[in-house]
Amino acid sequence: MLSDVEALVLLEAFLFAAGDPIEKTKLADLMDLSTQRLDLLLDQLKRRYQIDVHSALRLSEINDKVALSTKAELGESLSLLFDPRNRQDLSQASYEVLAVIAYSEPVTRSEIEMVRGVNSDSIVSRLIERGLVEQRGTLDVPGRPGLLYVSELFLADFGLKSTQDLEAVDLLMYDEVSEYADEETERKLKKLSEENSDRKLEETEDHDVKETLVIAIDGPSGAGKSTLARELASRLSILFLDTGAMYRALALKALRQGLNPADEAEIQQMLAATDLDVELAPDGQRTFVDGIEFTQDIRTPAVSQAASDISALSVCRHFCVDLQRALADRQSLVLDGRDIGTYVLPQATVKFFVTASLEIRARRRYEEMLQKGENGNYEDVLLDMQQRDYNDSNRALAPTKQAEDAILIDTSGRSVDDLVEEMLDLVKKRANVNLNVPDRD
Template identity: 40%
Template sequence: MKEHIQIAIDGPASAGKSTVAKLVAKKLNYVYCDTGAMYRAITFEAMAKNISLDDDNELVNLLKKTTISFKPAVPEQLVFINDQDITQAIRQPEVTNNVSTVAAQEGVRQELVKRQQEIADAGSIVMDGRDIGTTVLPNAEIKIFLVASVKERALRRFKENQIKGIDTALDILELEIAERDRKDSTREISPLVQAKDAILVDTTSMNIEGVVQKIMEIINK
């Protein structure tokens, strides 16, 4: 396999992108970049500083003063804003339910896409998000588009929340995920769409190991 290969994994919320991307990166000894965490990070910071989540100029100014970084750890990669560990904070419902608004801002996306491309330029990478194959890494050698039913994705999020001590009813999660799908798919800037050369993988009836195996088969082929 040639050096500096790029693997883009896109899909809607709770389709399993991050979990699968981490495992694939580990198997290949590649760098993993969680782009969704970057949008969550700036959403968290904006909320903490009482900045309007649809004020693109203020959000970009905030980003310019903000360093978002990742550090390897067990059981999960840590996310930092400057020197603050926000790994758990950015997964709370108030961030989850507002990140789509921030991600729809043109200036925010331009700045974060630039940072993501700089990370990818450093070497072989597995990157997941919603516009990786279409906007961030349009020339990626491997493009995967993960999907799953809203009901299945809500159930996955519900189980994750229980482990983290977050109490949100399953029916509420279904509504929130459906709404997030709508926002992500209809925004003007880099909407969630499957790249023309991406391979669709429906994970509804698959476990994590099965999805990873399927993606590894695609990569090896």
């Protein structure tokens, strides 16, 4: 049996010699290892590359495959090695076509044309030529149109394991869509834009009557978003929307019906017959599914695992985002995340972008792990958080970023009480609503 050192050397050799992504199961067979031990070795190798500042390599995971690749920050320099024609930036239209394929795969050329309102055959052909898109099989209808998917090269270039890692994006939010749309689509988009403008004006005029307040809090992991959101909601006596509970409740329903939480077709059918709702209670949020309260039953390990699976489904993401928007239309609430102010609730009354230094955020997360009795060390947490920050902020579609009208809040070295008092003052100044906030004793 190979020692860990010998196995790591052999693993690195296989990955280097393979060149292209190689399936984990094939690696395990070649090295005569269990999949569990292979995963541990891959994790060690990945961390070694992350820690070694003198190494140009990183370990990339794509679906169920792994490969050695160069670190992202070297991309511009390495591009000098290749044909200048292959170094040209993609056009906005190409990005739009890529987005349609990535979010809808498998998809046909005619379906892409329906979304964009213009023939995209030439763009698809160029994307196939560049290796970012590939055709796999045909649709079983007259004419047998080809089925298009994004390629493993696309996933590697965008730092994704699979298209399931893509964040939900409303393609109609891209201003450029109307530039290429046909006349009818452009007319509809213009009408929709005018209706949105009229609605925003009406909401602004009616704030003092409706007295609703929607607060969006975004920011990187470990910045203190949830802590501040809960405390702010408590001080304002409004709902703190626990989005995790929403996914957990849906996962529990799936388990009780004997469904696979990772099967998009099964979950889509379930959601079509699901009524999910939440309400504010003295001890927090109460979550209801089809009129039955699930609040006390959604914190088990089995539900946690199922929630992780179901939340990765785009159909579930859209279902929950639609509900979050509906809730925000009818009641005051505080919601935290990474794209609340830019995507989920772009019309929020007040937006905050909460941040802190990387070291402080990593220390907070590490201390949380210790309190829960979890194993780990600060250096690993720091590296993981640094990589997550990079991935989130450099994501091609819907990156984590501060909304233009969001207020920046730095939580480094400050107490929760101090921060909440500042945020309350800012809410009073920004929001055209009547606030009766009790003073802190």
